[in-house]
Amino acid sequence: MIISPLLVSLDVIPSVSSSTGMYLVIYSSGASSILYIIDRLLLLEYALGFGVASIIGTIIGIIITNLIVKKTGRQSFLVLILAILMFAAMVIIPIN
Numbered sequence: 001m002i003i004s005p006l007l008v009s010l011d012v013i014p015s016v017s018s019s020t021g022m023y024l025v026i027y028s029s030g031a032s033s034i035l036y037i038i039d040r041l042l043l044l045e046y047a048l049g050f051g052v053a054s055i056i057g058t059i060i061g062i063i064i065t066n067l068i069v070k071k072t073g074r075q076s077f078l079v080l081i082l083a084i085l086m087f088a089a090m091v092i093i094p095i096n
Helices: 002-011 014-038 043-074 075-096
Strands: none
Touching: 002 014, 002 075, 014 043, 014 075, 043 075
């Protein structure tokens, strides 16, 4: 949540910033998943189901993002999406 806006503020292209942030999330979530598997706290059936759903959602998101960027010719909507997600997290985390 911090790296993407930081990269955007350093004049990195928003799509590169978003991709870099998601790339870093892969390592973090992978390490957490391995720890849960070692501790036998992860139900593999659910994990595989969510994994497949995430892959499908990612592909659909990439296609929609590319269509919007191609149609508008601007990548600024990615910054708006990042801002909305950060605001949502700011509201949801204290509630939770």
